[in-house]
Amino acid sequence: MLDRAHLRTAFIGRLGWAAATSELVAGDASNRRYDRLTMDGDTRILMDAPPHKGEDVRPFVKITNYLRSVGLSAPRIYGNDATHGFLLIEDLGDDLFARLIAADKARETSLYEAAIDVLLHLHSAQPPDLARYDARFMTDVACLSFDWYQRGAIGSIDADARAAFDTAMCAALEPLESEEPVLVQRDYHAENMIWLPDREGVKHIGLLDYQDAMLGHPAYDLVSVLQDARRDVSPEVQSRMLDRYVTAASVDPTAFHDAYALLGLQRNLRILGVFARLSLARGKPHYIDLIPRVWGHIETGLSHPIAGDLAPIIRKALPAPTPNILQSLKDQCQTIPQP
Secondary structure: OOOHHHHHHHHHHHOOOOOOEEEEEEEOOOOOEEEEEEEOOEEEEEEEOOHHHOOOOHHHHHHHHHHHHOOOEOOOEEEEEOOOOEEEEOOOOOOEHHHHHHHOHHHHHHHHHHHHHHHHHHHOOOOOOOOEOOHHHHHHHHOHHHHHHHHHHHOOOOHHHHHHHHHHHHHHHHHHHHOOOEEEOOOOOOOOEEEOOOOOHHHHEEEOOOOOOEEEOOOHHHHHHHOOOOOOOOHHHHHHHHHHHHHHHOOOHHHHHHHHHHHHHHHHHHHHHHHHHHHHOOOOHHHHHHHHHHHHHHHHHHOOHHHOOOHHHHHHHOOOOOHHHHHHHHHOOOOOOOO
């Protein structure tokens, strides 16, 4: 079998980029990596998504084509080798929202307003044919908090508590399925959005990392961007952005805020489990450092009345991430095989 380096060289060679220099831009929580190719003053991004490690570029291509068709700034695709897991795509630059806000806190409000406007635009479009991010699916991924975080924190999984949580979470989420679904990118946050000053309107924001998109509740991507696992969004900005969406979309404020709170709890429980798994199974202990912020979002969700049946189960079963627990999750790095 040809090695990956040879396949990569052949792919970019077919596209006329064999002479390009290459620089790693980023890896992520998956097995994908991204390199910036530079040649004759021009640049492209090479996505390397190895199929033998479970990656598949086809969903990225499908969602990219859809987002571009509705007038949003997803990167143009110049080359596609789905068999071997390579894409050559447009380089949208390095002006990630997270970097811009870190450099100038005064930009936070205007950038998040732009992010909300993208969601309003997206949610007004006819969504593509995608699987539904429904109550059953959301509950299954929220159970990762038991399968990985609880297991790593206390050494075992409380099967009875997990089953009780499964029942209560699915029952809480099921009423949200009556809402007309929209495309949810699922990782819509400040490190996946790039500011493009030379474009106009909703095209000001370059979009990344949306290959796991599904159809779901319109509050979900607001949770993604406002309850960020990687940076603190001020309570004032969160409140203003929710109001901006609710007003512009003409949705019922109470129902939307309830859904936002419940989906925030679901999403952050999933992330809690994913970050624990990344250390325990994948050898990436630095994700443990993000858990205290995620836990803060969970506490916010638990304090909302909509979490009434869930809160006692979660508070009893999942211990708060004390320094000792966080260190234990790091000490167990790559010690538990992933099924």
